[in-house]
Amino acid sequence: MNDVLVIGGGTAGLSGALTLARARRAVLVIDSGSPRNAPAGGVHNYLGRENTPPAELLRIGREEVRSYGGRILDGTAVSAERAGGGFTVTLADGSAVRGRRLLVATGVSDELPEMPELLGLAERWGRDVLHCPYCHGTEVAERPVGVLSTGPLAEHTVLQWRQWTSRLVLLTHTGPAPKDPGLLAARGIGVVDGEVSGLDVAGDRLTGVTLAGGRKVPLEALVVAPRPVVHSGLLSGLGLEPVPLEMAGHVVGERVAADPTGATRVPGVWVAGNVSDPMAQVIVSAAAGMRAGAAINADLIAEGP
Template identity: 50%
Template sequence: MAVTTSPYVSDVLPSGTVDAVVIGGGAAGLNGALMLARSRRSVVVIDSGTPRNAPAEAVHGFIVLDGTPPREILRQGREQVRQYGGRVVFGEVASAEPVVPSADGDLRFTVTLADGRSVTARRVLVATGLQDVLPEIPGLTEHWGHSVVHCPYCHGWEVRDEPIGILATGPASIGHALLFRQLTEDLTYFTHGTSLDEDTRARFAARSIHIVDTPVQEIVNNEDGTLAGVRLTDGQVVARRVLAVATRMEARTEGLDGLKLPMQDLPDNMGRGFASGMAGTTEAPGVWVAGNATDLSAQVGASAAAGALAGAHINGLLATADTDAALAAAQGEPPAP
């Protein structure tokens, strides 16, 4: 098995039982861990080092941190978690599952990494994020996060006034087009096998959005490797500097089957994520989810806020469990079955 080098200094995985394991070291996971560590909880973040926004040059739409490179936000986040005693461990989760409860009846989970190391925890916060699934068009993925973008709020200002193409993937692309039209007067909508009714075509015409119904065959580059446009199946090349694509979003679920977390689908085949309730609670006792593994539209700020809420909720229930155990011990009651 190939060994992947950690992009940062990894902490030692602790022995014994910790209060919480956070699976995922992005904004949601780190902020959840921060809330727990500041409450003097023993917490370990398991981080694969592959955040969704890694290709992006900067995070936008997040007050104070607008324009900050994603890697810098994560670097500072890891250090802040460590400042309060939390640990951040580089690794891939191979399995996570509930095990026999402790003597006092409290929950226990075992999280095992791909290299065989494992840790036992009382609670689990899943913050694995998601993967963007792009259309299978030659040359598209090479420009992902730069000239191929998905979010007008994350990248829109940076591509304003450029010749932009909307590469349609389904009904969601219609709204996508209207949002990007706010950013440029030169917008072309490539239907690429999707349908547009006459009302939508009239609305696009009213906003001077050009429609191309011939499917896209491949991406065309300039000599320096930058995006030049798209080649259609009839051979025509349409010059574009930027392509916007509404990707299909899939929550990262690798290694988590043992937790038996329910999933939910977005309309129009736009994506699939973990189902969750208030504060990230799930149907699996002792397991929470936060960030865009469950809220597929969440940006960095929303993901961080969700992680904080989940972390606070976990701490609150742990405090109740600690008190229940202390009371039982004080009253000389036998351990819960």
């Protein structure tokens, strides 16, 4: 039996696996190969790895885990159940693996606003349809950017993006009117009223948006607010369901609750990365994986051989 099954081979999962492998634990990582940040050109704010392509970072991580005896299995875990003092995880191909502990780092998917009229929104995600200024702000600095208002936090978002560009507009679209238009005006942020009806693209480049009345607004990037949807199906069979994720008093998504080490209320099950903290950037997820790995090792030590 494996000491630890790590479900999800992104940054959090690989970091946890590396910590455990270096602790001389028998570790198996099961990875479906669908990282959240795959569309991004590079990882940012990761000291020593700035601008590394996401796929390259994961390749390096896999090599490091294997170098200490950890194993990687390409596949999709579909269910987990407690069995024989540990856990049995069943894969999509019908095979099963066993482990004494579980570290679940399955992450989230970014659910974009439902706007069928904006064809191409998903295809441009991570390139010029963006969400996080810390992830993408530097790459569009002082270029024309629009923030699409679809909820109550649009005003907060546009004020954040003002740090990176002065060529900024809030597109009211279907969201509420700004609570403090004077504050936006004082910071040079324009407000464009009207529902956005389409994206304007020239070649492979976003050039702006078109409003329902026909007005065109030139832009080089569009900021939207996705809803993070937790990949928690595996945990449901163990009695763990996601809880609401709140920001400024508003529910903006969901997360799996855990203590600071990643331990859930189910003994033997830890979570790390975006599955428990959807707002965490890559370096934060890596740190969470390391912390969870150390906690799991301590738990195994307390149990004894």
